[in-house]
Amino acid sequence: MEAQNTEPSTATENGGSIRRLIITLLIIGPVLALLAYGFTRDARYITSPLMAKPAVPFTITLFDGKKLSLDDLKGKTVFLNFWASWCPPCRAEARDLEAAWQKVKDQNMVFIGVALQDTDEASREFLKEFDVTYPNGKDESGKIAVEYGTWGIPESFFIDPQGRITYKHVGGIRASVVVAKINEAAKGIVSAQEGKGDYQPVR
Amino acid sequence: MPLRRAFLSALLFSLFFLLPLRQTLAATPDLEDRTREIAAELRCVVCQNLSVADSPSEMAQQMRAIVREQLAAGKSPQEVRDFFVSKYGEWVLLKPKTSGVSAILWWLPYIALALGVTIALFVLRKWARKRAAQPHAPQPLTEQTRSEILREEIALPDIEDTSARAQLLRERSRLRAELQELEFDHSAGKLSDSDYAALRQEVEAKAAALMAQLEATPSEPDRKATPAKKAAPAVDTTSTESRARLKRWQLITGGAFLTLFGLALGVLLTQSIKPRTSENDSMTGDFMTGTSSGSADARAAMAEGKAAFGKQDYPKAIAAFKKVLASEPNQPEAHTYMGFILIQAGHGDGALLAFEKALATAPNFPIALWGKGMVLYQDKKDYASARDIFEKLLNIMPPGEERNEVAKVLAEIPTAGGAGPKTAAPAPAAKASGQTISGKITVDAKLKDKLDPQAALFIIARPAGGPGGPPLAVKKIDKPAFPLDYALGAENVMMQGMPFTGKINVTVRLDKDGNPTTRGPGDLTGEYKKNPAEVGSKGVDIVIDQAM
Numbered sequence: 236m237e238a239q240n241t242e243p244s245t246a247t248e249n250g251g252s253i254r255r256l257i258i259t260l261l262i263i264g265p266v267l268a269l270l271a272y273g274f275t276r277d278a279r280y281i282t283s284p285l286m287a288k289p290a291v292p293f294t295i296t297l298f299d300g301k302k303l304s305l306d307d308l309k310g311k312t313v314f315l316n317f318w319a320s321w322c323p324p325c326r327a328e329a330r331d332l333e334a335a336w337q338k339v340k341d342q343n344m345v346f347i348g349v350a351l352q353d354t355d356e357a358s359r360e361f362l363k364e365f366d367v368t369y370p371n372g373k374d375e376s377g378k379i380a381v382e383y384g385t386w387g388i389p390e391s392f393f394i395d396p397q398g399r400i401t402y403k404h405v406g407g408i409r410a411s412v413v414v415a416k417i418n419e420a421a422k423g424i425v426s427a428q429e430g431k432g433d434y435q436p437v438r
Numbered sequence: 439m440p441l442r443r444a445f446l447s448a449l450l451f452s453l454f455f456l457l458p459l460r461q462t463l464a465a466t467p468d469l470e471d472r473t474r475e476i477a478a479e480l481r482c483v484v485c486q487n488l489s490v491a492d493s494p495s496e497m498a499q500q501m502r503a504i505v506r507e508q509l510a511a512g513k514s515p516q517e518v519r520d521f522f523v524s525k526y527g528e529w530v531l532l533k534p535k536t537s538g539v540s541a542i543l544w545w546l547p548y549i550a551l552a553l554g555v556t557i558a559l560f561v562l563r564k565w566a567r568k569r570a571a572q573p574h575a576p577q578p579l580t581e582q583t584r585s586e587i588l589r590e591e592i593a594l595p596d597i598e599d600t601s602a603r604a605q606l607l608r609e610r611s612r613l614r615a616e617l618q619e620l621e622f623d624h625s626a627g628k629l630s631d632s633d634y635a636a637l638r639q640e641v642e643a644k645a646a647a648l649m650a651q652l653e654a655t656p657s658e659p660d661r662k663a664t665p666a667k668k669a670a671p672a673v674d675t676t677s678t679e680s681r682a683r684l685k686r687w688q689l690i691t692g693g694a695f696l697t698l699f700g701l702a703l704g705v706l707l708t709q710s711i712k713p714r715t716s717e718n719d720s721m722t723g724d725f726m727t728g729t730s731s732g733s734a735d736a737r738a739a740m741a742e743g744k745a746a747f748g749k750q751d752y753p754k755a756i757a758a759f760k761k762v763l764a765s766e767p768n769q770p771e772a773h774t775y776m777g778f779i780l781i782q783a784g785h786g787d788g789a790l791l792a793f794e795k796a797l798a799t800a801p802n803f804p805i806a807l808w809g810k811g812m813v814l815y816q817d818k819k820d821y822a823s824a825r826d827i828f829e830k831l832l833n834i835m836p837p838g839e840e841r842n843e844v845a846k847v848l849a850e851i852p853t854a855g856g857a858g859p860k861t862a863a864p865a866p867a868a869k870a871s872g873q874t875i876s877g878k879i880t881v882d883a884k885l886k887d888k889l890d891p892q893a894a895l896f897i898i899a900r901p902a903g904g905p906g907g908p909p910l911a912v913k914k915i916d917k918p919a920f921p922l923d924y925a926l927g928a929e930n931v932m933m934q935g936m937p938f939t940g941k942i943n944v945t946v947r948l949d950k951d952g953n954p955t956t957r958g959p960g961d962l963t964g965e966y967k968k969n970p971a972e973v974g975s976k977g978v979d980i981v982i983d984q985a986m
Contacts, residue, residue: 252684256691263695267702281527323834327802330833352496357837377500384525386483386497433802436484438496 283384283403287425290315290394291382295349295372298359303347303370305398312344312421313394314413317374317385319353320361322435325389328407329365335413336369343396344417349374351388352438380437387434393420401425406432473506476515480505480522481532489532603655606648613645736765743775752779770796774806781809786817807831808844819929821851873938874927875899875971877978879946881920885962888985891917893948893962899926902941902970911938918948920982941970946980961986 290313294304305313316332318325336346346369350358355373362371374380383392386405393402393416401420404412408430419426474491480501482493490498490505501522508518522530534540596604620641624634743758756779762772777792790813796806807827815824828848835841879897881889895918899911911930915922928938948962964982971978 252687259695263699267699271702281529284524284527321836323802323836326833326836360837376503377497378504380497381501381504381522381525384527386526438484 282429285384285392285400286403286429288400289398290392290400293379293382295347295374295379297370297372298355298362299370301370303372305347305394308345309398310343310396312342312396312417313392314344314346314417314420315349315383315392315394316347317349317351317380317383317388317390318361319351319388319435319437320357321353322388324407324433324435326361326365327433328389328409329361329367331408331410332413333365333367333369335410335417338410338414339417340369342421344421346370348372349379351377351380351385385437387436389432389434393417395420395423395425397423399423399425402430404430404432406430406434408432469506469509472509472515473502476505476509476518477502479519479532481530483526483530603652606652606655610645610648610652613641613648617641617645736762736769740769740772743772747775747779752782755779768795768799770800770803770806773799774803774809777806777809777813781813781817786813789813790818802834804831804835804840807834811847815847815851821853825851825853873973874925875942875944875973875978876923876925876976877966877980879918879920879922879924879964879980879982881948881962882964882981882983885982885985888960888962889920890948890950890960893917893950895922896947896949897924897926897930898945898947899930899938899942900945902943910942939973941972943969944971944978944980945969946982948982959986 290305292305294302294306296302314335318329320326332346332348340346348362348367348369348371350361350371350373353373358371358373361367383390389407391404391408391413392400395401401424402416404416412430416426416430477491477498478489480490482488482490482495482498482501484495484497485493488498490501504521505518508521509515513521519531528535528540534543536544617638620629620634620637623629624631629637739758739761743755743762746752746755746758755775759772759776759779762769763776766772773792773796777789777796780786780789780792790810793806793810793813796803797810800806808831811824811827811831814820814827818824825848828844828851831844832841832848835844879895895915897913897915898909900909911926911928913924913926913930915924926938926944931938943965945963945965950960962982963984963986964980966978966980
């Protein structure tokens with residue numbers, strides 16, 4: 236009697252423990268995998284909620300004293316670039332931006348540079364050093380930067396003639412990409428993903 | 439049933455926690471307090487692990503100002519939070535939202551808790567039922583008595599055995615059967631609980647008395663085993679064996695799981711958490727954006743190498759950097775320092791290779807760029823390439839002392855004369871001739887017969903009025919034929935980076951064994967009679983007129 240009782244019950248116990256183990260691994264495996272994946276991500280690279288949204292209007296005082304308002308640029312394609320003179324990737328891309336500007340300035344396009352967390356003097360020096368000819372101004376209070384969700388500079392935005400943000404690029408950008416993306420913006424094509432390059436976190 | 443009740447109350451208990459958390463915001467009259475409260479919920483975009491309220495960064499300051507301004511303008515805290523979410527996305531909130539997809543984050547732990555409690559209760563109930571179903575589990579019987587009865591049952595004495603012990607054993611077997619019958623009747627419902635308990639106690643008392651008697655009676659050797667005796671232990675061993683196997687398996691899987699978990703966590707954490715290189719840096723992030731992780735050993739070796747390099751203890755520095763490169767073959771910093779050591783040793787090619795290795799991993803590593811530029815400029819005289827490098831460096835470096843240094847070097851590099859096709863060479867000769875000393879070397883007539891045709895001629899330049907030590911520049915000419923026209927220029931400078939300018943003492947030596955560091959008899963020497971000579975001058979003629 237006893238013999239018949241104990242034998243099969245341990246057998247099922249054995250099979251049960253393996254099943255239990257598999258179930259445990261099935262639960263814990265994905266959790267661990269998710270954790271591993273999460274560790275490799277930078278939360279800041281979650282796609283900006285600004286994509287395909289209307290660009291927030293702002294008015295900026297340029298270094299030459301004139302005022303520039305985004306609202307006045309409706310109907311034009313706008314390239315907006317946030318930079319600082321202390322940021323190496325900004326320095327690295329500066330010539331590319333000017334080169335791109337030279338290529339498209341005769342079309343219905345505008346470049347705007349916005350200096351962040353920088354002194355007037357250093358900013359002016361930067362512009363002089365890289366022979367920047369497109370309009371540049373300073374974001375005194377950092378408000379424009381926050382409006383555009385800036386966290387790593389240089390950061391560039393492309394705005395179509397209807398005033399919609401079509402593309403965002405965090406980090407250094409090449410002249411060819413600027414030209415390609417501003418042409419897309421002129422046609423109102425919204426990119427699905429943001430671009431990435433070498434960046435420096437804001438201060 | 440008490441267990442079911444416990445289960446239900448546990449479920450209710452967890453449901454209580456599952457109720458959506460209500461955001462209760464106490465009315466805060468003070469604007470600063472309210473600002474702080476909201477800022478504390480926002481993630482600083484610079485240093486991701488701090489809140490906007492706690493971060494000292496400029497950006498956080500600006501964000502606090504925006505919060506304050508919006509609150510002052512009459513916006514509700516939720517509107518302010520929504521503003522930041524609409525700009526940065528939800529990651530800007532330190533507490534994820536309790537609605538939408540992020541609600542999972544809030545609910546999941548409670549669901550897991552409820553699930554765990556349910557499973558635990560289920561398992562506990564199963565165990566309890568199993569235990570109740572076991573036939574031999576009379577509670578009040580002491581463990582010893584019970585096991586004695588079970589054991590003795592299988593060791594029935596021979597029928598012919600009439601000894602006192604045998605009789606006692608038979609009595610025990612009878613008691614055991616009685617106990618079994620009682621349990622059977624009880625489980626079958628023929629016996630009420632109270633009757634069962636009373637009868638059982640009676641039997642158990644008898645069994646206990648019997649046990650005492652048995653213990654006093656000496657056992658007799660060599661009893662014949664009944665077939666039952668054989669069968670029962672067999673069952674016992676298999677069941678204990680399989681149980682032991684099960685236990686072993688559980689231990690192994692448990693251990694393996696813990697090890698795996700520990701390993702995974704250890705690897706992930708060390709791989710993804712990096713030291714902050716600045717207060718603006720984040721601790722986690724893309725593996726690619728992380729700074730060199732490396733082992734603690736490699737980091738220690740790196741620090742040791744740098745210290746040795748600073749003290750100009752090059753052999754020690756080389757050993758340390760080699761150690762770093764052994765564990766991290768692409769470590770750009772170690773390659774760069776090796777490059778500088780090679781420059782010191784006069785191995786321009788090796789240094790160039792080292793800098794290029796460093797730049798292959800970190801194309802914008804400023805020190806490696808500087809080193810490469812210097813080698814190209816001063817060793818390879820490849821001015822065009824050197825210019826490119828320094829211009830790149832100038833582009834990358836923020837204004838400051840170091841950058842000014844780069845600008846200075848860039849200005850020094852001759853715009854022409856390089857091998858680069860970019861630059862036209864309008865007047866390379868003029869510039870180059872300005873940097874040499876040239877003249878004619880002859881041998882005095884009285885030494886003509888001492889002339890060794892196999893000897894090597896060394897033209898040596900030492901800074902005038904300078905200390906002893908190694909010469910500034912040396913030129914070696916094998917098997918010279920006199921009279922000999924010579925020119926000594928920057929390309930003959932021994933230490934990289936030393937300028938070939940100013941007043942210089944020029945001497946020559948005709949060395950028999952061709953080794954410049956030894957002076958032996960038979961070596962002939964001579965010097966420029968009007969020493970020192972200005973770099974750039976011509977007609978610095980030298981007569982070899984002395985024998986050693």
